Amino acid sequence: MTDPTSSAVLRGAVDLSSLRNRPQPPAAGSAGGAAGGAPAASVPTLIVDVTDATFGEILELSRTVPVVVDLWAEWCGPCKQLSPVLEKVVTELAGRLVLAKVDVDANPQLAQGFRAQSIPMVVALVAGQPVPLFTGAVPEAQVREVFGQLLQLAAQNGVTGTVDAGEPVAAAEESEPALPPLHAEAFDAIEAGDYARAAAAYEQALAENPGDEEARSGLGQVRLLERVQGLDLQAARAAAAAAPRDVPAQFAVADLDLAGGHVEDAFARLLQLFAELPTDERVAVRERLLELFGLVGDADPRVLQARRALANLMF
Template identity: 90%
Template structure:
């Protein structure tokens, strides 16, 4: 592509005046602007359109809003079939900043003649209604990306900085099917039957030990099962009366975690771990690790609690 910083590039070497197919303004009327207002938005059926001799005027007009890349190709042309998918991929990734106009030179001889397409594939851009020669032949994807980047710079220098939006329906992503045992667990949780949910997740893990969703769900349901029906005030009173009662401290830590008081739960169990003799610490460590898994290893509160646990152990 010629140096995009040169204003002479925009004038191009191709005369498309005979292809505009647009009515001329009446005498005395103000001529249309060279380019659409900055940031303008146009609506098109697709970012990739087939263009004919008869519809080319619409593409010229669109180039006042966004650069239009014209791909001149033919069905018999092998290199064209290599290049076209690359052009379509890059244009799609630019998400409305460029439109690709595909011209079958055999079916549209007037356009082929207007662009002086002596060999194909031939790729030309239109900016504000004016042609900008890009390249001829099937070029690598990296080179296509570089040329398109230069084209966008050139378009911006000439006031063509709009975008287009398509009328294509946006396909809603299909939700993945829920495995039967997971569905059974969800149904049990909604019914408050946590024991049945635990059983369903345990069966899922037995079938697939790498099922991380089942592992996470099992930990959460076990927590819900432990705190179900527990009186918070009574549990706190029992824990306060017996600071080294492991079961009592576990219950309050579970209640804190279930209520969103993550740091309180960790601190309670770390204090308990520090207060117990070495031969009684293992259950506390296991409960801490279980709660760490529920919160998530990347959580800064978990990272801090892990460091504190390591300091107490070593």
């Protein structure tokens, strides 16, 4: 696995420790086709119902292929709108993602572990680590964009396997064309820890196609990883505490907080800095906030709340 901060770029405060070591029943089926010959955990299809008792199996599978977890309930109208969209997109990805469906009413431990305060709630698992994606029913285009970002994040952590989608190999290859050359170059650079080269590849991709949202998202993540590389959290916090209006010092801690999944802390720090600075010194803070908003996702409730707070401070 690459630098562990990369797996936490979008990670939230989700505690799954109580479910990690739960004894598992015998496997109901098998999944194949994992890249590099790595064994995959047993799941019957690309879309599987998961319970409190079988969740450990899905955690193990996420070390081979990213798993999208759909937390839903029978009484939830928005869930019934979103679930078919998730199933459609996962199916089209032909084994690069698995969809795990969790009925929160029937599986209270999982609902508590994911802190599902409202549903539908969609979370991913990458190498056993939770990655919050979005809450509420969102458009299909946004689902595709978020899943594209998830696959990039998984690739950064070496989780690039697939499961058998039940389709002939040729059909799968037709539906999933090879990565564009600059994207492939960026992925190779990320795995080598060369974030500067990855950023350059994404920048060139955007220069050639300004509408390339996957390149834009990848560039934002790579820039964050490049900034936090080599930073010491305790030293950064001490420097920020000693100089509350030192913009670079506050930026460093905010970056580390976001990379570690402390999204609200990162936003709160920069909003407070914005409020305390003179008007002519606020531009850089606003730009950094907007960059971090883009990394977390415009539909995320934490981003929406922080955007409102920023607007109130500006006007």
